Amino acid sequence: MSLRSVRTRFTLWYTAVLSITLLFFSTGTYILVRASFLNHMDWELRHQTASLTRVLDHNPLKIMKIMEHEEGIFRVLDGENPFAATSSWSAAGLDKFSADGKFLSPRSWTAPNGRTYRLQSTITSSAGHGYRIAVAIDEQPTQQLLHLLAFIMLLSIPAAVVLAVAGGYLLAGRVLAPVSIMTAKAREITAERLSGRLPVEDTNDEFGQLATVFNQTFARLEDSFERMRRFTADASHELRTPLTAIRSVGEVGLQRNNDADVCRETIASMLEEADRLTKLVDALLTLSKADSNTIPLNRQPTDLNALVAEVIDCLQVLAEEKEQTLIQDDTEPVFAKVDYAILRQAVINLVDNAIKYTQPRGGIRVVVRPKAARDAVIEIIDNGPGIPQEHQARIFDRFYRIDRGRSRDMGGAGLGLAITRWAVETNGGQIEVESTEGGGSIFRIVLPAWIPPRWTVSRPTNRQASLR
Ligand SMILES: Nc1ncnc2c1ncn2[C@@H]1O[C@H](COP(=O)(O)OP(=O)(O)O)[C@@H](O)[C@H]1O
Ligand SMILES: [Mg+2]
Structure with missing residues (x-):
């Protein structure tokens, strides 16, 4: 049982609170009961004193009868002389008590025999006599009751506390049992x-x-661990391919007795592989930075038509090599608040893919248009082979390629669309693909449009107008 366990702390707190409550409650009860007993005795004393006073007023001799019947414990002095006293008064040794006016209100007084009495005295005068009346009640039965009460409390409180502690400890154990099970399982x-x-x-x-929240976290962790594992495996595999190529080209080159032209060819081939390697490492770096959110964003209002025109300018050569037509459909000026370099990379990747995967002499069109006044759209439309439905959801995954062999021949590692999706989403947009097998593809970037603030002409107010 560790002192720091929740179960122990809970039990200790519970015990402390319960003990304090019981202590307050029982002390209060004791004080109240005692006060109530004393009140009752005092009422009795006053009642008896009043009766005796009445008797002395009307017929002093009648007091002897009362005395004989031993109704109560009392003594009456006529001035300093004894007038009447019950035998129990003397028996209790109350003779020593002097009714000198000190006990006009009820008090407790311990007689020489050790018993405590509740006493009250009063002075009354009747028919020329000055009587002093003293009345007493034995406190012993009351004291016994109070002692019994205290005894019961002293016995029952610790018992109740012990029971409550045991019960609380067991209960806490039962309540916290799932935590122990969860701890063991989580380990x-x-x-x-x-x-x-x-x-x-x-x-x-x-x-x-x-537990549900933890399970969801574990599921997410498992998922991201799995993705990381796959990513590392795929990345190593992709890195190995160009390295192996460089190595084998180099080895073959070394074995042969080459002239300068063949050497140049070998080196060019090695450089090409090195270039591919560099591109791959760059892409991996970009994704890694994207994952850790360390790429600073600089979003500025951007003319999307101009951005697309620049990309097309850049990639036109590639299209020309394949005798494809690459054109831009200019509609109206459309602006969006984006990071120019990052969005440009996204559009480059999409146009590059369109050129790469569309057959020679195919056509590629890039359209920039507004959509429903709120959005800006860039569409890259080609009439290439299209993307089968079952692949469409996965082409944005890292290293996912529909035709691995063909794609690698064209220099792709399957990271382009993953980077593109990140680039679009980080600019607050979305990317979607629309394609049918054999019917070409449309890659659509939807961004929140930026509306340039118009000149606002301030009109004269009524007051200004009336001043004129
Ligand atoms: N315009 C397109 N037409 C047909 N297939 C495409 C097109 N764009 C992308 N793809 C398919 O999606 C895959 C993933 O694209 P991407 O992530 O850019 O990787 P890659 O490095 O292969 O270009 C490509 O391998 C290709 O099969
Ligand atoms: Mg690509």
Whole structure:
């Protein structure tokens, strides 16, 4: 039992609060009961004193009868002389008590025999006599009752506390049992074994909700670990291909007894592979920075037509090599607040893909247009082979290529669209693809449009108008 465990702390707190409550409650009860007993005795004393006073007023001799019947404990002095006293008065040793006016209100007084009495005295005068009346009630029965009460409390409070502690400890144990189970299960879940999940008994209680949230986190972790693993494996594989190529081209080159032309060819071939390697490493770096959100964004109002025109200018040579037509459909000026360099990269990737995957003498069109006044759209439309439906959802995944062999021949590692999607989304936009097999493809970038602020002409107010 660790002192720092929730179970122990809960039990200790619970015990402390319960003990303090019980202590206050019992002390209060004791004080109240005692006060009530004393009140009752005092009322009795006043009642008896009043009766005796009445008797002395009307018929002093009648007091002897009362004395004989031992109704109460009292003594009456006529001036300093004894007038009447019950035998129990003397028996209790109350003779020593002097009714000198000190006990006009009820007080407790311990007699020489050790018993405590509640006493009250009063002075009354009747028919020329000055009587002093003293009345007493034995406190012993009341004291016994109070002692019994205190005894019961002293016995029952610790018993109640012990019971409550045991009960609380057991209860806390039962309540916290799911936590122990979850802890044990969570310990089994490691980076290597992320497939484990915490048990969820009841999704509606707090522990169930906690376990559910943890399970969702584990699922996300498992997913991202899996993606990371796949990414690393794919990246290593892709890096190895050009390296192997450089190596084998170099080895073949070394073995042969080459003239300068063949050497140049070998070196050119190696440089081409090195170039591919550089592009791949660049793409990997971009994605890694994108993942860690370390690429600074500089979003400025941008003329999308101008951006597309620049990209087309840049890639026109590639299209010409394949005798394709690459044209831009200019509609009206469309602006969006984007990071120019990042969005340009996205458009380059899409136009580059369109050129790469469309057959020679094919056609590629880039359209910039507004959409529903709120959005700006850039569409890259080609009449190439199209993308089969089943691949459309996955072409934006890293290293995903429909035809691995063909794509690599064209220099692609399958990272282009992944980077494109990040580039569009980081600019607040969305990318979608529309394609049918054999019917060409449309890649569509939708961005929130930026509306240039118009000149606002301030009109004269009524007041200004009337001043004229
Ligand atoms: N315009 C297009 N027409 C047909 N297929 C395309 C087009 N653009 C992309 N693809 C397919 O999507 C895959 C992923 O594209 P991308 O991520 O740019 O990788 P890659 O490096 O292969 O170009 C490509 O391998 C290709 O099969
Ligand atoms: Mg590509």
